[in-house]
Amino acid sequence: MTEAVPTAEDPVTLPPPLGCSHYQRKCQLVSPCCDQPYNCRFCHDEESTNHTLDRRSVKEVVCLVCSARQALSNLCSSQDCGTVFGGAYFCGVCKLFDDVDKGQFHCDGCGICRIGGREKFSHCDTCGLCLPAGKSHKCVSNTSHNNCPVCLEDIHTSRLEAHIPPCSHLLHLTCYQDMVRTGLYACPTCGLSMQDMSMVWADIDREVASTPMPREYAGLYREILCKDCNQTGTATFHIVGMKCLSCGSYNTTLDKGPLLRLVSKEGEEKVFTPLTETEIGTLTRGLTMRMVGRRLRRWGRRMVKWLQIQTLERWLKKIWTDFLRMIAYLLGIER
DSSP: OOOOOOOTTSOOOOOOOOBOSSOBOSEEEEOTTTOOEESSHHHHHHHOSSOOOOGGGOOEEEETTTOOEEESOSBOOOTTTOOBSOSSEEETTTTEEESSOSOOEEETTTTEEEOSOGGGEEEETTTTEEEETTOOOOOOTTGGGSOOTTTOOOSTTOSSOEEOOTTOOOEEHHHHHHHHHTTOOBOTTTOOBSSOOHHHHHHHHHHHHTSOOOGGGTTEEEEEEETTTOOEEEEEOOSSOOOOTTTOOOOEEEOSSOOEEEOSOTTSOOOEEEOOHHHHHHHHHHHHHHHHHHHHHHHHHHHHHHHHHHHHHHHHHHHHHHHHHHHHHHHTOOO
């Protein structure tokens, strides 16, 4: 009796892939610390809260096809099985098995396996990690061995992709994307802008031009430090932001010293003089009075509104009382 040959239209049911949510593989690692099989080191670490699995110390595996426990290898040692544990990739150094081709390769400099294709990356001995080939970067000694400054988790051995900003202070790509979504564009380690901010600075220029400072603070200056070009300078004092005259960035912070006033004339070299204690006190008192006046006006508007409501209530009460009296008179009810 011959069997029917399936056609292209016939549905083909494939067995579910073996492994876990982290890796597809046909074996389990036997943890030396627990002497128990786990699909991968991440599965072990999720179940064990007081220690982690050093995958380099793994000596045994369990075949997920025939359940045979055996010495670590890429092939099942059972004669009747012969299953290939890492169909797409196997690393005997990292004890890594994977049935999915991700362009894996082992980097001796990093000491771990990377993904993405060996030809697309080159190892930087100073930074201590693999970087995109042909792309210039700023070297920071062993930068990948620092934890992510956002989530404080490891970067070097993380399965999450790392983002490389211009300053080369690495952080997880997901953490970087979360920062950008919340309006944070500066490196959490050094404060340098992590992307092109020219359009943002142009928007702030327009906002500064449309937001004049109070008369008392017009024409004042402050010493600033620019986090983008690392230069100090004197910038016009403004509540929205103070612009670096060297690179045009608003990614600045106040430097030491008081408020300054320009004393030189137009066309001459700029000369600044610090405000005296008396002038600073006058500015402080003026600002305090301005705030008090604004609060008093706000309270005054609330009081007027309250009085208007009270007057309306009395007027409505009087109308209602007169209406009841008229009804009582018409009905002849003595009150």
